Amino acid sequence: MKLAPFQYAAPTTVAEAVALLGSCDAKALSGGQSLMPILAFRLAAPELLVDLKHVQGLDRIVIDATGVTLGAKVRWCDIEGDARLAVAHPLLAEAIKHVAHYQIRNRGTVGGSLAHADPAAEMPGIAVACDAVLTLVGPKGARKVAAADFFEGALQTCLAPDELITEVLLPVWPKARRWGFQEFARRRGDFALAGIAAFYDVDSEGRAANTHIGVIGASDRPRRLALAEAAFDGKPASPDSIAAAARAASLEVDPPSDIHAPADYRRALVETMVERALTHAAR
Numbered sequence: 196m197k198l199a200p201f202q203y204a205a206p207t208t209v210a211e212a213v214a215l216l217g218s219c220d221a222k223a224l225s226g227g228q229s230l231m232p233i234l235a236f237r238l239a240a241p242e243l244l245v246d247l248k249h250v251q252g253l254d255r256i257v258i259d260a261t262g263v264t265l266g267a268k269v270r271w272c273d274i275e276g277d278a279r280l281a282v283a284h285p286l287l288a289e290a291i292k293h294v295a296h297y298q299i300r301n302r303g304t305v306g307g308s309l310a311h312a313d314p315a316a317e318m319p320g321i322a323v324a325c326d327a328v329l330t331l332v333g334p335k336g337a338r339k340v341a342a343a344d345f346f347e348g349a350l351q352t353c354l355a356p357d358e359l360i361t362e363v364l365l366p367v368w369p370k371a372r373r374w375g376f377q378e379f380a381r382r383r384g385d386f387a388l389a390g391i392a393a394f395y396d397v398d399s400e401g402r403a404a405n406t407h408i409g410v411i412g413a414s415d416r417p418r419r420l421a422l423a424e425a426a427f428d429g430k431p432a433s434p435d436s437i438a439a440a441a442r443a444a445s446l447e448v449d450p451p452s453d454i455h456a457p458a459d460y461r462r463a464l465v466e467t468m469v470e471r472a473l474t475h476a477a478r
Contacts, residue, residue: 199240207249209332209361215245217334217357223247225268226304228295229311253306253361258283262367267306267360275300284365286325286374286394290317293376296384306360309345312352315386315412317378319346323417324392324409327365333358346416372396373432375472378411379464381455387412388456389464391444393472401431408440408469413450413461422447423469432477441470 206212215221221243224230233239247253253268256277263284265274271294274280280288294300294317308318309329322329322342329340333355342363345352354360378390395406406428408420423444430436445466452458 198234199237201234201241202243203246204243205246205249207251209250209253209359212245212247212250212359213333213357215243216359219243221245221356223310223359225307226270226302227307228299228303229307229313247359256280260367261364263287263365265305265363265365267304267309267362269305271295271300271303271305272297274305282370284325284368286368286376286392287321287365289374289376290321290392293317293378293380293387293390299384305363309360309363310352310354312346312348312350312416313386314349314414314416315388315390316417317387317390317411320390320392320409320411320417321365322363323419324394324407325365326407327363329360330362330364331355331358332361337361342417343419346418349415351416369396373476375475377468377471377475379468389413389450389461389468391465391468391472393469393476395427395432395476402429403427403432403436404429406440408444408472410444410448410465413448413465415451420444420447420469427473432473437470437473437477440473441466444469 204215219242222241224244224246253266255266257264271291274291308316327342329345331338372394374394376392378387380387390411392409395403398404406424408423411417423440426443427440445462448465450458450461
């Protein structure tokens with residue numbers, strides 16, 4: 196289907212882009228890997244597309260004492276090609292390998308994925324699991340929003356129509372941290388039917404501490420699994436503690452049934468993915 200008619204603008208600054216977004220029914224265009232199919236199916240028909248390709252300063256990856264900061268225009272291939280991230284944030288580096296196909300990874304962007312808020316997408320899941328903080332810029336200036344508060348439902352966020360995501364900060368990653376990422380899709384590159392991002396630190400007694408377990412594909416938004424975290428936290432990593440966390444995760448999620456998988460199947464997948472992710476982390 197052909198796209199509905201629209202006007203086009205390509206600002207060079209964030210301020211210009213924000214002003215254009217607030218001027219009418221407008222949509223920001225970054226990688227366009229989600230937006231363009233939506234326009235083609237007439238699920239959206241904005242008056243104006245605001246192309247961010249000429250906006251400077253949004254495509255940087257900064258690694259410093261605060262953590263890893265990804266600009267909104269950073270592409271998946273930029274993350275894949277940055278060897279520093281294998282140490283600075285290995286969980287992010289591993290998760291991005293699962294994003295769609297290389298053609299999509301060459302164009303898709305961090306900000307686009309976060310703003311689109313697909314509940315099965317990897318980047319929103321990493322953001323929530325890792326306690327990321329997003330910077331949003333609008334007519335009144337910049338504001339910081341925790342990833343857990345940013346996502347409000349399937350394809351729904353707290354981003355105002357006249358705001359842009361400019362960057363996301365993933366807090367500093369200790370070198371000794373143990374982590375695992377697992378997801379299951381019908382075909383390589385498809386959205387995950389269920390996926391798990393997990394990490395934990397180890398205390399002086401060899402027990403898991405600061406356990407984080409995030410899920411995608413089994414809820415209306417990415418979220419952490421508090422009961423599964425509690426089942427594992429404070430215990431040495433063992434087959435029993437891992438199985439307890441996995442079982443708690445399966446009981447905690449309330450996935451939908453759809454044409455891709457029934458709820459019970461997704462619930463079983465969550466249990467398996469948690470077990471695999473924590474087993475990988477323990478090794």
